[in-house]
Amino acid sequence: MQTRKQKQRVTGGRHAGHMGHHGAGSGRRATTELDVRIGVFRQTAMQTPVLVLNASYEPINICGARRALVLVLKGVARTEEEQGTTLHAARMQVKMPSVIRLLEYRRIPHQTRALSRKNILLRDRNMCQYCQVVLTASELTLDHVLPRSRGGLSTWENLVACCHDCNRRKGNQLLHELTDMKLLREPRPFSLHTSRHIMRMIGSADPSWRRYLYFESGEAAA
Numbered sequence: 001m002q003t004r005k006q007k008q009r010v011t012g013g014r015h016a017g018h019m020g021h022h023g024a025g026s027g028r029r030a031t032t033e034l035d036v037r038i039g040v041f042r043q044t045a046m047q048t049p050v051l052v053l054n055a056s057y058e059p060i061n062i063c064g065a066r067r068a069l070v071l072v073l074k075g076v077a078r079t080e081e082e083q084g085t086t087l088h089a090a091r092m093q094v095k096m097p098s099v100i101r102l103l104e105y106r107r108i109p110h111q112t113r114a115l116s117r118k119n120i121l122l123r124d125r126n127m128c129q130y131c132q133v134v135l136t137a138s139e140l141t142l143d144h145v146l147p148r149s150r151g152g153l154s155t156w157e158n159l160v161a162c163c164h165d166c167n168r169r170k171g172n173q174l175l176h177e178l179t180d181m182k183l184l185r186e187p188r189p190f191s192l193h194t195s196r197h198i199m200r201m202i203g204s205a206d207p208s209w210r211r212y213l214y215f216e217s218g219e220a221a222a
């Protein structure tokens with residue numbers, strides 16, 4: 001699944017709650033001695049996704065292994081699960097984390113999740129919300145439910161994954177003007193539920209994540 005390739009950054013700091021396009025090592029943050037020490041390790045291993053738990057064990061985000069290691073070495077987080085690989089460098093050895101947990105509880109502003117094409121497609125599980133065909137990300141477009149030409153905004157509630165056929169067919173018409181097209185479901189804003197869903201999709205290949213992502217029995221079937 002292509003979501004494995006996505007880089008996510010950890011919640012916390014200036015970019016709290018943001019699952020954007022920046023790599024874990026980008027940004028204007030000053031390079032610290034810790035970064036230099038961590039920089040000796042291989043890049044690819046450093047981009048492995050790591051699940052981030054709040055102090056309460058609630059899953060809150062995914063970050064790259066590099067960012068996770070920085071948090072662990074700074075004493076901000078501890079490793080809960082390891083990947084089973086150890087990184088060796090001249091003067092240090094580090095066990096690669098698979099799941100880390102923040103030592104101090106942080107309030108997470110879930111509504112500030114980045115509105116992006118990627119996140120809309122994830123929310124909609126790569127499924128055209130009109131004809132329900134599942135396609136790759138490159139075969140999908142975003143549809144404004146209320147067309148932009150009629151004042152529709154680019155919001156979580158007005159954007160859905162859509163195949164090109166349906167997008168053409170719908171054009172600038174309103175849904176109630178079309179008899180043969182209807183929405184699979186009301187597009188939802190980004191919520192804790194969406195956030196969990198995205199983490200599950202990205203983490204589904206890592207068995208050590210499951211106990212943290214599926215701990216709520218009431219939500220297990222979602």
Ligand SMILES: [Zn+2]
Pocket residue numbers: 128129130131132133162163164165166167
């Ligand atoms: Zn379609």
